[in-house]
Amino acid sequence: MSSVYPADSVGLVSPKVAHFTQPLRLACGRTLDQYELTYETYGELNATASNAVLICHALSGTHHAAGYHHADDRKPGWWDSCIGPGKPIDTNKFFVVSPNNLGGCHGSTGPSSRNPKTDRIYGADFPVVTVEDWVHSQARLADLLGIEQWAAVVGGSLGGMQALQWTISYPDRVRHCISIAVAPRLSAQNIAFNEVARQAILTDPDFYAGHFVEEGKIPKRGLMLARMVGHITYLSDDSMGEKFGRELKTDRLNYDFHSVEFQVESYLRYQGEQFSNSFDANTYLLMTKALDYFDPAAEHAGDLTATFACAKANFYIISFTTDWRFSPARSKEIVDALMDAKKNVSYLEIDAPQGHDAFLIPIPRYLQAFSGYMNRISL
Amino acid sequence: MSSVYPADSVGLVSPKVAHFTQPLRLACGRTLDQYELTYETYGELNATASNAVLICHALSGTHHAAGYHHADDRKPGWWDSCIGPGKPIDTNKFFVVSPNNLGGCHGSTGPSSRNPKTDRIYGADFPVVTVEDWVHSQARLADLLGIEQWAAVVGGSLGGMQALQWTISYPDRVRHCISIAVAPRLSAQNIAFNEVARQAILTDPDFYAGHFVEEGKIPKRGLMLARMVGHITYLSDDSMGEKFGRELKTDRLNYDFHSVEFQVESYLRYQGEQFSNSFDANTYLLMTKALDYFDPAAEHAGDLTATFACAKANFYIISFTTDWRFSPARSKEIVDALMDAKKNVSYLEIDAPQGHDAFLIPIPRYLQAFSGYMNRISL
Numbered sequence: 001m002s003s004v005y006p007a008d009s010v011g012l013v014s015p016k017v018a019h020f021t022q023p024l025r026l027a028c029g030r031t032l033d034q035y036e037l038t039y040e041t042y043g044e045l046n047a048t049a050s051n052a053v054l055i056c057h058a059l060s061g062t063h064h065a066a067g068y069h070h071a072d073d074r075k076p077g078w079w080d081s082c083i084g085p086g087k088p089i090d091t092n093k094f095f096v097v098s099p100n101n102l103g104g105c106h107g108s109t110g111p112s113s114r115n116p117k118t119d120r121i122y123g124a125d126f127p128v129v130t131v132e133d134w135v136h137s138q139a140r141l142a143d144l145l146g147i148e149q150w151a152a153v154v155g156g157s158l159g160g161m162q163a164l165q166w167t168i169s170y171p172d173r174v175r176h177c178i179s180i181a182v183a184p185r186l187s188a189q190n191i192a193f194n195e196v197a198r199q200a201i202l203t204d205p206d207f208y209a210g211h212f213v214e215e216g217k218i219p220k221r222g223l224m225l226a227r228m229v230g231h232i233t234y235l236s237d238d239s240m241g242e243k244f245g246r247e248l249k250t251d252r253l254n255y256d257f258h259s260v261e262f263q264v265e266s267y268l269r270y271q272g273e274q275f276s277n278s279f280d281a282n283t284y285l286l287m288t289k290a291l292d293y294f295d296p297a298a299e300h301a302g303d304l305t306a307t308f309a310c311a312k313a314n315f316y317i318i319s320f321t322t323d324w325r326f327s328p329a330r331s332k333e334i335v336d337a338l339m340d341a342k343k344n345v346s347y348l349e350i351d352a353p354q355g356h357d358a359f360l361i362p363i364p365r366y367l368q369a370f371s372g373y374m375n376r377i378s379l
Numbered sequence: 380m381s382s383v384y385p386a387d388s389v390g391l392v393s394p395k396v397a398h399f400t401q402p403l404r405l406a407c408g409r410t411l412d413q414y415e416l417t418y419e420t421y422g423e424l425n426a427t428a429s430n431a432v433l434i435c436h437a438l439s440g441t442h443h444a445a446g447y448h449h450a451d452d453r454k455p456g457w458w459d460s461c462i463g464p465g466k467p468i469d470t471n472k473f474f475v476v477s478p479n480n481l482g483g484c485h486g487s488t489g490p491s492s493r494n495p496k497t498d499r500i501y502g503a504d505f506p507v508v509t510v511e512d513w514v515h516s517q518a519r520l521a522d523l524l525g526i527e528q529w530a531a532v533v534g535g536s537l538g539g540m541q542a543l544q545w546t547i548s549y550p551d552r553v554r555h556c557i558s559i560a561v562a563p564r565l566s567a568q569n570i571a572f573n574e575v576a577r578q579a580i581l582t583d584p585d586f587y588a589g590h591f592v593e594e595g596k597i598p599k600r601g602l603m604l605a606r607m608v609g610h611i612t613y614l615s616d617d618s619m620g621e622k623f624g625r626e627l628k629t630d631r632l633n634y635d636f637h638s639v640e641f642q643v644e645s646y647l648r649y650q651g652e653q654f655s656n657s658f659d660a661n662t663y664l665l666m667t668k669a670l671d672y673f674d675p676a677a678e679h680a681g682d683l684t685a686t687f688a689c690a691k692a693n694f695y696i697i698s699f700t701t702d703w704r705f706s707p708a709r710s711k712e713i714v715d716a717l718m719d720a721k722k723n724v725s726y727l728e729i730d731a732p733q734g735h736d737a738f739l740i741p742i743p744r745y746l747q748a749f750s751g752y753m754n755r756i757s758l
Contacts, residue, residue, distance in 0.1 A: 028634035128634040188619040188643040189611060195644045196607045198636060199651075203600040205584055210636075221582040228575045229608055232568060240567040246674065253672060255407035255507040257577060257589075257664045261671065264567040265574045272578075285636045292640065293632060295625065324703075 008084045009076065010042040010067035010091055015107055018144050024102075024137060027293075030127040034116060037141050038107025039063050039099035042083060043091035045145070050379045052147040053089055054138060055079065055098040056155030056162035059230070059287045060279060063100040063107065066091075081362035088370035093379070094151060102137045103129040103286045111282030112213060124210020128286055131158075131294045135165045139173065151377055152176035153313075156359035157326065158287065161294045164334070167311040168296055174313040176377055178370075181323055181359040183330035184304055184337070185295040190325065193233055194288040197226035201281045210282050219281045224272035226284055231271050236322035236355030240264060304337035311338075315345040316373050318366070320358035346373065387463045388455065389421040389446035389470055394486060397523050403481075403516060406672075409506040413495060416520050417486025418442045418478035421462060422470035424524070429758045431526040432468055433517060434458065434477040435534030435541035438609070438666045439658060442479035442486065445470075460741035467749035472758070473530065481516045482508040482665045490661030491592060503589020507665055510537075510673045514544045518552065530756055531555035532692075535738035536705065537666065540673045543713070546690040547675055555756055556690075557749075559697040560738040562709035563683055563716070564674040569704065572612055573667040576605035580660045589661050598660045603651035605663055610650050615701035615734030619643060683716035690717075694724040695752050697745070699737035725752065 005011045015038050024032045040063050045052060055065050057078070066083035068076055083089045083096055100108040103126060111126035118125075142150065153166045153174050160182030166174045183190070201207055204222030208215045232240075244264035253261060260266045300306040315338050319331035328349050338345040350366045352358040358366070384390045394417050403411045419442050424431060434444050436457070445462035447455055462468045462475055479487040482505060490505040497504075521529065532542040532553050539561030546556045562569070580586055583601030587594045614622075623643035632640060639645045679685040694717050698710035707728050717724040729745045731737040737745070 028632075124636075128636070185625060187616055188623040188625065188641070189614075189616040191625070191641050192607075192611045192619065192643050192647055195641075195647055196604060196611070199607065199648070200579065200604055202636060203604070225575060225579055225582070225604065228571075228578065232571045232575070235568075237566055237568040240571060244567040246564060246567065246570070253407075255668075257503075257507070257581060257668065262567070262570050262574075264571050268571055268574055269578070289634075289636065 004071060005068065008086045009080065010084050012071070013040050013042065013064075013067035013069065013077075015040050015063055017107065018141055020137075020140055022140070024133070024140070026127050026133045027130040028128050032102075032109070032127065035102060035109035035137070036107070037099045037102065037109075037137060039097060039141065040065065040077075041098070042066050042096040043094050045095040045147070046379065048379075049147050050149070050151060051094050052142070052145070052150050053094045053096045054142070054150050054153045054166075055083070055089075055096060056134070056138070056153065056159035057098070057101060058155070058157035058159045059291070060275070061159065062104070063098050065098040066096070079360065081360070082367065082370065088367055088374050089154065090371075090374065094374075097141070097145065097147070099138060099141055101134050103283060105280035105283040110280065111210070111286065112280045121211075121213045123213055123282060126282060126286070128289050130290050131161050131165045132169060134162055134290070135169045138162070138166075139170055142173065149173045149175060151379060152178055152374070154178040156180040157182065157356065158291055161291075165294075165296060167313040167315070168307060171310050171312045176316065177313040178316045178318070178373065179334070180318040181320060181326050181331075181356055182317070182334065183326040184297060184334050186292055191292050193229060194292055196229050198285055198288055200225035200229070201285060207281060212281065218276070220276040223276035223279060223281050223284065224269075227275035227279075228268045228272040231268060233325045234355060234357045236324065236353060238322060239354045242353065243267075304333065305340040308338055308341045308343060311341070311343055315343060316348070317345065318348045318350065318359070318370070320350050320352045320354070320356070322353050323356045323358060325356040383450060384447065387465045388459065389463050391450070392419050392421065392443075392446035392448065392456075394419050394442055396486065397520055399516075399519055401519070403512070403519070405506050405512045406509040407506050411481075411488070411506065414481060414488035414516070415486075416478045416481065416488075416516060418476060418520065419444065419446075419456075420477070421445050421475040422473050424474040424526070425758065427758075428526050429528070429530060430473050431521070431524070431529050432473045432475045433521070433529050433532045433545075434462070434468075434475060435513070435517070435532065435538035436477070436480060437534070437536035437538045438670070439654070440538065441483070442477050444477040445475070458739065460739070461746065461749065467746055467753050468533065469750075469753065473753075476520070476524065476526070478517060478520055480513050482662060484659035484662040489659065490589070490665065491659045500590075500592045502592055502661060505661060505665070507668050509669055510540050510544045511548060513541055513669070514548045517541070517545075518549055521552065528552045528554060530758060531557055531753070533557040535559040536561065536735065537670055540670075544673075544675060546692040546694070547686060550689050550691045553692040555695065556692040557695045557697070557752070558713070560699060560702055560705050560710075560735055561696070561713065562705040563676060563713050565671055570671050572608060573671055575608050577664055577667055579604035579608070580664060586660060591660065597655070599655040602655035602658060602660050602663065603648075606654035606658075607647045607651040610647060612704045613734060613736045615703065615732060617701060618733050621732065683712065684719040687717055687720045687722060690720070690722055694722060695727070696724065697727045697729065697738070697749070699729050699731045699733070699735070701732050702735045702737060704735040
């Protein structure tokens with residue numbers, strides 16, 4: 001099969017499922033007695049298990065970060081630009097582990113899974129999980145795979161928050177933390193956008209208080225709106241302008257409300273509709289809550305320096321100039337705290353027009369610097 | 380009554396209604412055979428009718444710009460900070476006219492009015508009106524009031540677009556154009572936010588394809604979401620941060636989706652709910668379309684300088700540093716074009732943390748400069 005894939009692709013991959021029966025106590029106070037994590041791996045674990053890299057995904061990400069599931073897949077995994085032979089996370093060097101988060105909707109136990117206690121779909125009964133909970137569940141996966149310490153924990157956006165949390169929750173189990181396009185906590189504006197997305201879902205009559213699966217419904221309107229508003233915050237004003245400008249879909253105005261007038265409307269509606277066909281509404285709510293709740297400094301009265309005092313990892317923080325969701329200024333808060341705490345930290349600000357989404361895009365300078373850092377990691 | 384109102388208030392005011400029977404041909408190609416404009420006036424028209432100022436309102440504005448309708452009103456009109464005796468638009472000097480826009484929902488003929496031809500509520504059958512249409516309807520109101528030329532046409536945001544359009548559509552009828560927190564056309568991002576608001580309304584099952592009044596329904600969910608997303612764009616990230624930060628509504632996290640967790644969520648939901656009780660959904664759609672469509676340079680192949688070639692007014696353009704909806708850079712596009720076109724233009728950028736909403740807020744430097752300009756207008 002290898003001939004059909006580019007030389008720098010991990011090629012055909014298959015998800016695996018890990019089943020956990022040791023109860024997991026969650027931040028909310030509830031306990032999951034058993035759960036599954038779906039994950040993919042790329043590359044080979046070396047004899048000393050010193051080359052393992054954990055990939056943490058963002059709001060709408062999945063375990064499928066690289067390669068292809070089927071020979072006829074049109075698109076590879078979501079971070080294929082960064083994972084593969086010769087790529088920044090080089091699978092010739094590293095053993096890469098990429099789980100779907102607990103509470104997700106792509107194979108790991110989540111709101112769309114069946115609750116073994118009731119034999120009903122969890123729906124709204126699935127507990128709200130946090131970044132800390134994810135890190136604990138990922139630590140169990142590491143145990144299962146025989147990985148005592150990650151060479152690196154890597155993620156962008158919400159994934160970058162998990163990478164940071166790893167260095168706090170398990171300081172001895174992370175050598176390098178690569179946290180990209182991230183903030184130490186959400187701003188009021190970030191929370192406000194999440195709240196609009198949540199209200200769109202919660203007020204959709206097809207949401208049925210979170211039990212829509214049992215009703216045979218999907219709150220598609222709410223999911224579509226949630227994705228549309230989210231999507232605007234992932235792009236920069238400039239990149240939207242360059243991509244769509246004020247270009248009309250047809251060559252004249254329609255003077256009605258339902259026609260698609262401008263290209264950007266067409267793009268957003270398409271993105272929203274596609275998403276509403278493939279993503280679980282309860283998982284979306286849960287992911288936005290995990291974002292809102294992330295605030296590791298809260299336990300230290302807001303002192304981020306004190307928060308990182310226990311960390312032992314080396315840090316690589318990357319931001320993008322036009323990211324207005326988590327701007328470079330927010331990344332610098334982390335860098336400043338890490339420097340104050342006398343940690344080993346490198347910081348890179350990439351001049352990129354693509355906004356928050358830049359972390360997913362193969363921008364040459366970004367890939368080059370990212371590769372440089374990963375290549376220097378000693379195993 | 381005057382004793383109950385501040386000395387710089389216009390005091391008790393009453394709306395007036397002007398009925399027009401001369402058909403108005405609209406940009407969309409349709410014609411309104413008859414329509415009403417509800418408006419307020421403050422101050423006295425002088426003998427030569429040389430002291431008239433037109434106030435143009437923004438998306439959710441009304442004709443009630445200053446003073447009080449009832450002695451027990453808790454709040455004055457929406458621009459009371461700028462209109463009154465001794466205020467920037469000084470009613471001791473000027474005769475101020477403030478209409479509700481055609482298509483509005485506060486008294487002027489709009490989607491919630493009865494169509495005299497069918498005796499049914501217009502609803503979705505009301506034509507889509509544009510900034511140009513508004514200017515033409517306002518010109519009829521000027522005719523009715525015996526105002527050949529406005530001393531000034533003034534507005535912020537969508538109102539500022541009307542002020543600009545006046546100088547293009549009726550160059551001989553405007554001496555001064557004061558356009559505040561404005562852009563010469565929407566960006567793709569601006570349109571994208573409007574599209575989210577529209578989709579929220581259009582997909583609300585209580586919208587009934589725009590005929591919800593006849594069904595005895597209100598698409599409150601959609602209106603609430605539209606207002607919430609709009610509201611985020613009216614405030615700056617910083618002002619939201621200062622106002623709400625990450626302050627919790629109660630002192631602990633609830634770990635559910637429906638509780639109000641952070642103060643900013645509470646504020647947004649309240650704003651959205653209030654709005655959904657008082658604003659017409661079709662008018663909201665119409666206003667967002669008027670914003671999207673505004674592009675006076677389109678008729679000149681995008682050349683804004685050529686667009687303003689015919690203008691005879693003096694221009695005063697004001698922007699606010701943290702306005703990210705219509706940033707100072709967008710105002711400067713207008714200023715540059717006006718300078719290229721050899722027009723008389725003054726530009727003021729106010730250092731203000733409040734974002735787009737700053738134009739409504741009594742910021743001392745803003746009021747002072749605005750007063751200075753208005754005081755220099757000769758009658």
